[in-house]
Amino acid sequence: MRLARLGRTGEEVPVVLVGDRAYDLRAITEDIDGVFLERDLDRVRAALGEGSLPEVERVGRRVGAPIARPGAVVCVGMNYAAHAAESGSAPPEQPVVFLKHPNTVVGPNDDVPLPAHALKMDWEVELAIVIGRTAWNLASREEAAACIVGATVADDLSERAWQLEASGGQWSKGKCAPGSTPLGPELVTADELDLGNLRLRSRVNGEPRQDSSTADLIFDVAAVVLDLSRYMRLDPGDLVLTGTPEGVALSGRFPYLRDGDVVEVEIEGVGTQQHRVTAVGAAA
Structure with missing residues (x-):
């Protein structure tokens, strides 16, 4: 569905x-x-x-985020070994977790505001899973998998200077700019997907950036939900971003996003989104 x-x-x-x-x-x-x-x-x-x-009627209508504002947006960092390496880190031994503000969630094709004081805005294609039943202190991977109602596409847009230079070690500062979680276009129920084998890709202005598979996740979706449930209660409608593969600007191989850039992210069988980066405000 x-x-x-x-x-x-x-x-x-x-x-x-x-x-x-x-x-x-x-x-x-x-x-x-x-x-x-x-x-x-x-x-x-x-x-x-x-x-x-x-x-x-569907044609010509704006597409919103496929779920109404979630109660929580929980994210897993460095969940692909190659991305951890390009970030200068060893693969984590347990999931690295940070939070995004729920008000960052916008439609998949909405313009992305680029604040004037944002210097290093980066793209990150991610498989986003949606919780369909309460997950708290679960006992098995099977219980965790049963809590996943479906999945959608997310771009975990990240301001790297805020995340790494002004954060005091807490990444969420660089993850919560307005409009920094384009989501959608569709929520696909889990029974239609092989969540462990989906191709993820991103492009900037039509040029390839990321190209990987959820088969390369260090912690797969069931492991992520199982681990999170031991430290927090996930409620129906909550959103979990499962990590991004290599190929981001943080690697040093590509420039950070600028006014007018168009970002496209897609996940095989789940959907494609495209959004334009638009400068807003004046430098402080």
Whole structure:
């Protein structure tokens, strides 16, 4: 099943996608949120089988983030060995965790604001998994996998100067600029994906940057959820970004993002997003 939210910011309509068609879910839920993901997916399947959902126009409409504002955006750093190496670090022995502010989540194709005092804005294609049931102090990988309702595409945009030079060792300063988590375009339920073998790619102005696979994750998605559950409770609708592969500007091989750059990130079978970097404000 593929879920999306269509419409202007703050006015998104929840839909289920079947091929090129979109069907309105407002008879079942006001939005795609944790309550809906935990309780109502079977109702959607039944309604599709009955043909009772009205079709809505899809072409020409803005695509919003595929879940309403999550309660938490939890991220795993250096979860690909080659990315850890290009960052100057050894592969971690346990997941490295940081947080992003939920208000950073925006639509997949929305413009990305580039603050005037941002000097080193970087791209990071990531598989984002969505929690569908409460995960707390889980006992096994199987329990952890059962808590994953689906996945989508994220660009974990990161301001490296804020993250590494002004952070005091805490990465979240460089991860929370407005609009720094473009998400979507679709939420694909886990039963349609092999989360351990998905190709991830990114491009800047059409030029290749990242090209890897979730098969190269140091800690796979079940291991990540299992580990997180021992330290925090994940609730339905929470978002977990699972890490980015090599090929970012931090490597020194590419320039950081500038006004007018267009970033494209995609994950095989999950979706593609494209956003323009747009300078805002004046230097302080």
